[in-house]
Amino acid sequence: MKQSYYIFNNGELKRKDNTLEFYLEDGGRKTIPIEQVRDLYFFGQINVNSALMNFLASCHIAVHWFNYYGYYSGTFYPREYLVSGKLLVKQVEHYINPEKRIVLAKAFVDGASANIYRNLRYYKNRGKDLSNIIDEIDYYRNQINVSDNVESLMGIEGNIRKVYYTSWNEIINQDVEFEKRVKRPPDNMINTLISFLNSMLYTKTLSEIYNTQLNPTISYLHEPGTGRFSLSLDISEIFKPLIVDRLIFSLLNKNQINEDSFYKETELLQLKESAIKTIVAELDIRLKQTIEHRELKRSVSYLRLIRLEVYKLIKHLLEEKVYEPFKIWW
Amino acid sequence: MVKVTGVMMEYYFVCKKKLWYFANQIQMENENENVLIGRMIDENSYIQEKRNILIDGTINIDFIKKYKQIHEVKKSKSIEEAAIWQVKYYLYYLKRLGIEEVTGIIDYPLLRKNLVVKLEENDEEKIEKIIRDIVEIVTNPSPPSVNRMKICKNCAYYELCFV
Secondary structure (H helix, E strand, O other), rough: OEEEEEEOOOOOEEOOEEEEEEOOOOOOEEEEEEHHHHEEEEEEEOOOOOOHHHHHHHOOOOOEEEEOOEEEEEEEOOOOOOOOHHHHHHHOOOOHHHHHHHHHHHHHHHHHHHHHHHHHHHHHHHOOOOOOHHHHEEEEHHHHHOOOOOHHHHHHHHHHHHHHHHHHHHHOOOOOOOOOOOOOOOHHHHHHHHHHHHHHHHHHHHHHHHOOOOOOOOOOOOOOOOOOOOOHHHHHHHHHHHHEEEEEEHHHOOOOOOHHHEEEOOEEEEEOOHHHHHHHHHHHHHHHHHEOOOOOOOEEHHHHHHHHHHHHHHHOOOOOOOOOOOOOOO | OOOOHHHHHHHHOOOOHHHHHHHHOOOOOOOHHHHHHHHHHHHHHHOEEEEEEEOOOOEEEEEOOOOEEEHHHHHHHOOHHHHHHHHHHHHHHHOOOOOOOOOEEEEOOOOOOOEOOOOOOOOHHHHHHHHHHHHHHHHOOOOOOOOOOOHHHHOOOOOHHOO
């Protein structure tokens, strides 16, 4: 089974014959078997050379880089190895044609908001007072279908998220004083957690896209190619409620993350390294969790659900089966 | 112009949908265990022979031995009919190029067995009909639909196919 490797230590990662060797700063050494690597996450200060990068490229392994504070820096996205000219043409066609584009853009918002709705229902059933918020979300969800352009869809999604966030003080048992989403830089615990986990989900999705024929720069809800692999943003949107939001609720409600997990530097809050380790470990556990897939009739991990989403998109573009976004069904 | 490869001939007998995906460059990453085993067998068997000979940019013969002996290496006999037609197609293709009297052999290194394949009467007509069929299938804008078969559960395309 392939898996993500997260490197927090400082040191040097090298190609050693046909595998990987990590030389820790303090003199230790670790071998990483290349066949088991899905992708690499660099959090520490890691020296690499071109022999290593060439080797990783030939093994089709992406590297996601984060700085010391857990801010996402970028991805080493190796040369594409699964390429289909025919599918690329289709992908572009569905972007250029506004009628085709809106179908997919709507599907992403529909999927994302259905999953938000599920989260709220779950906490309502556990006795949280969320009826008004659920009604408001319902109101916005009804606008998705009548919307006829991508800008208004983005607006609807923004409104849904805004209303949804007002419920977080109720859902989270710690005193978090979360009012609204602030990025660059995130100004409180929740915003810092959302920023970090969203970027983690973005990289997980990007690695899944890399292992298919889809081109990550052509997207439908988000505008393509503004310095980001925007298809990854489209697809992650659907999985944020299931993976990111639920993980935040659980980390805070189990007190695995609290005020002590952050540094306060002027206006912004930064995650401590120990907190990043906790979050990454919990995220990995969650992504490995499996559910019984109704159509496939086999058990599928949360991470694999992302890959399946990419496959469904491929089938839509090939006009084999209309894309239906993933919605939590349990 | 569709170039009908040996793998396409094989997939025609295994699964028409797999044939369509493959011919339209929707190939799977190699995480599937059976795909990995197949590659290991390919890389570690008959290494002393002249291997992977691409002819005419179309058919790729696993290896050629002695005098006019072409070999195809397989992991198991589970889809033997498909392998037989793959080799028959090679024999047919070579004949079109004026290379006759060739012997086709399927090797099963794990089973320590092999099988001789010949072009029988009517095979050429049948192959020509299959080629027309393949071209028709793969030039279709969308893949054909298929029923779930017993072999599906081990196929690298399973999730793409049924999701």
